[in-house]
Amino acid sequence: MFRAILLEESDGKVSAQITELDEAELPEQEVTVAVEYSTLNYKDGMVLNGLGRLVREYPHVPGVDFAGTVEASSDPAFKPGDRVVLTGWRVGEQHWGGYAEKARVKADWLVPLPEGLTTKRAMAIGTAGFTAMLAVMALEKHGVTPEKGEVLVTGAAGGVGSVAIAVLHAAGYRVAASTGRAETHDYLKGLGATTIIARDEIATPSGRPLDKERWAGCIDSVGGSTLACVLPQIAYRGSVASVGLAGGNKLETTVIPFLLRGVSLLGIDSVMSPPEERKEAWTRLARDLPMEKLDAMIHDATLEDLPALANDILEGQVRGRVVVDVRG
Template identity: 60%
Template sequence: MTISALVVRKDGDTVSQAIENIDESQLPEGDVTVDIEYSTINYKDGLCLTGQGGLVRNYPHVPGIDFAGTVVTSQHPRFKTGDKVVLTGWRVGEVRWGGYATRTRISGDWLVPLPADLTTRQSMAIGTAGLTAMLAIDALERHGLTPADGNILVTGASGGVGSVAVALLHALGYQVAAVTGRPENSDYLRDLGAATIVDRAELAEVTKRPLESENWAGCVDAVGGAMLARTLGQMKYGASVAAVGLAGGASLPATVIPFLLRGVNLLGIDSVMQPIPAREAAWQRLAKHLPRDLLEKTTREVPLAEVAALGPQILRGALTGRTVVAVQG
């Protein structure tokens, strides 16, 4: 059988992308075969599409770090033909062929059953970004965060993780302060539930003061770098920051003072190797609490043929919200 896939090739320093027909025998090994219906575009996908970041080890390569679809065949005890499934993480789309193909083979140990009240398209409107946002909120709440504690900061709020985090926090009853460097996105963020819009410039500059006013009861940080360092010094006593990304850089020009004098917690959030029980619990909570109308506001749909052109855009921070890829369309 022949399938369609977006294949990235590298010749010397030249990286190219094209839709190709490949034989099913070229698919990776696995005990579950899935017809992919939807995938998404994430920051890592942008790196893989453009050959940056060293994520792809071998070429030719099929990117796409998440997907949703229908089981075609299965030798795995948890899945049978016709089951709807979701895949995020496990380095799929990086070191292993990913979701930008009409069919794939995968280990059933990495799949999560699609919650009954989500469609495959909705699950990819959520995708890796939404799962990461949910895991971050779960971690903050395990460390004591409640809606009564005060304003919750979301950095990189216009991006995929940030957009879902704003909508989720609002749906769960929190007061959200959304950080963005694009004033034109203010109405979009307010529509998702942000009570306050914070100009990125207010947090982007490193300060010599290790502690500032206690402004935030919690934070979902998708930026890292100087903004994360600045945010740590503005957290309330005993508050936590869930670090989910590094759009602003991997360095952390901070001091230990917020941890020692205010008991601030810095929580690292990993969605790639997260155990299946935690994934399933997060997906069930997403299905229960994330309003479908807000989810739709964060989402646009593109065909597989348009994905290659969007890779550089997501790396520049030029995409707002979530982009769903209609793989079969």
């Protein structure tokens, strides 16, 4: 038997409870993992509140991410005792996830935990940090280098933004952090932000097809009118890595920045990212992310804390990274 958060649906309403499940109830997959830590993403907040039809079948164990130790494996790629991390692959949505002391998943979904990275720190990174690294890698591949100028990070105090700032700063970039929360300014500067940009300053497009060139690149987790405002401000041959839609999923803009400045809009998908890209990103995170900055982002939590935290993250009230010890 093991503890888990179990979601059930009745009359269109989703409820969550902590219960004990039998290992025989786990999905029939190749690798059984003793989960140690999980985390809280915006998508987890939606799932715990029954929003967005992300979960189609109940009862369901949520939790998009987890890290732990292999207990049993029918796939030769893993053996008992291996330390592993999982993000994406619709785990926690279509498949049972990490808000439990045990999980059973496909071997292809797992990444060996890089040397020097603990399971707790892996979940401080989680999907948010993994997505941030994919965004940094995409900017690099499209020629955004430190000498090109400042890189803007929107939604900076969230999980993606926090890790992005720390990684970019460590790589030698000057980073502008956009936030609407004045109380996070010292936190963002501690991560490495050199400039703080008020959210309202980039919330509304000017209406002009091109504005003054301000940013060599951008990692944007807001979308909507913020992304429409930022695109005309990107420097010649700069790029924007789009990772989220906290501000809306519609983009009303012109093609002029793409045609006259050669700006690139790069879509970042972390859910179905292929295995080799995953391994590269996790290796980079273990090597390039300053662990003291990562530790400064962590807020510890337990399974019991998650229902309240799910509401907080949907309301934009979670700073940094929530790390959930599923064992108690």
